[in-house]
Amino acid sequence: MSTYILKRLLLMLPTLLGVLLLTFVVIQFVPGGPVEQYLAEAKAGLGHGGEGAGLSYRGAQGVDPERIAQIKALYGFDKPAHVRFWQMLQQFARFDLGRSFFQNKDVWQLIVEKLPVSVSLGLWTFFISYLVAVPLGVAKAVRAGSRFDLxxxxxxxxGYAIPGFVLGVALLVIFGGQLQWFPLRGLTSPNWDELSWGARIVDYLWHITLPVTAMVLGSFAVTTMLTKNAFLEEIRKQYVLTARAKGLSERQVLWRHVFRNALIPIVTGFPAAFIGAFFTGSLLIETLFSLDGLGLLSYESVIRRDYPVVLGTLYLFTLIGLFTKLVSDLCYVWVDPRVKFDEGH
Structure with missing residues (x-):
């Protein structure tokens, strides 16, 4: 097992390097880089963070070449691409994700600021999906072919066929606009600091209901059907017939014998789903409900060519994804000791 883990850890390095290299090469050919964005904003008289970002990629026309050279030096574009890439790798090796070009903040600070929104959406979606989908899948497997199953x-x-954004619009129009049962935007009310702890909890749940509902319905189908099919496959095996022949009740057969084996594909995907809940940012849902999370941060950084944010978040999320995949594979051994990662198995 230790040999397998070591091999996987070593394989992460070229994978991570390949992802960063490919992304870095692509952004070299994308028009309207940070320098052009800066000049377009300056030309529009809006400065950093203005609404004129991206108005024109011809902002360098008529600008003093010395001024352009200074801006390139400010962003580090006065150096060759391979030098910048090597410097970026050295920086990431120290877990320094860099500093945003346009928001004047460290990438780590931006992630920490946006993370609570994505955690709120992701964790609620994750827990509600699993708490509903797994029992529902078990019930469907036990009653396969019945009216309840159909x-x-x-x-x-x-629910799976309806896009979350479309459902979110419907929820906003009906429950936020017409009925006015829920707020239209944000995670908390403007007077959040003035509320008691109990009122804060109620206020938070009141705000989070609609966006979580829009996200969670589409995630039921995969987990529910996976659970159902896994249980059906196990129920039809010989050891289940043997357990029934020994006189065990249906409940004992289901929970003592079938449950552990059937949950293998679900449990092994649990770490990835759980960790992903912390860093899941839904751009459309966050935009629709005016939630400033990681999804909106990623989108804005791509649009504004804020490369430190793009590459820094990509590095962090890829690294987390690789480690989570390793943990998911190790869960196979924890759930089913018959699984071996030795050579030849």
């Missing part, structure tokens, strides 16, 4: 399958697939 009806719930229809409802789950309809």
């Amino acid at each position: 009806l719930t399958t229809l409802l789950v697939l309809v």
Whole structure:
């Protein structure tokens, strides 16, 4: 096992390097880089953070070449691409994600600021999905072919077919606009600091209901059907017939014998889903409900060519993804000791 883990850790390095290299090469050919963005904003008289970002990629026309050279030096574009890439790797090796070109903040600070919104959306979506989808999948497997199974399958697939953004618009119009049961934007009310702890909890849940509902319905289908199919496959195996022949009740057969084996594909995906919940940013949902999270941060950094944010977040999320994948694979051994990662298995 230790040899396998060591090999996986060593393989992470070229994978991570390849992702960063490919992204770095691509952004070298994207028009309208940070220098052009800066000049366009300056030309529009808006400065950093203005709404004129990206108005024109011809902002360098008519500008003093010395001024352009100074701006390139400010952003580090006065150096060859391979030098900048090597400096970026050295920086990332120290877990220094760099500093945003346009927001005048460290990338780490931006991630920490935006993370609470994405954590709120991701964790609620994760827990509600698993707490509902797994028991529902078990119930569907036990009652396979029944009216309950057909009806719930229809409802789950309809929810899966409706895009979260479309559902979010409908929820906003009906429950936020017409009925005015829920707020239209934000995670908290403007007077949040003045509320008691109990009122803060109620206020937070009041604000988070609609965006979480819009995100969670589409995630039911995959987990529910995966659970159902896994249980059906196990229920039809010989050891289940043997357990029933020994006189065990259906409940004992289901929870003592079937449950552990059927949950293998679900449990092994649990770490990735859980860790992903902390860094999941839904751009459309965050935009629709005016939530300033990681999804919106990623989108704005790409649009504004804020390369330190783009590459810094890519490095962090790729690294987390690789380690999470390793943990998911190790969960196979924890759930099913028959699985071996030795050579030849």
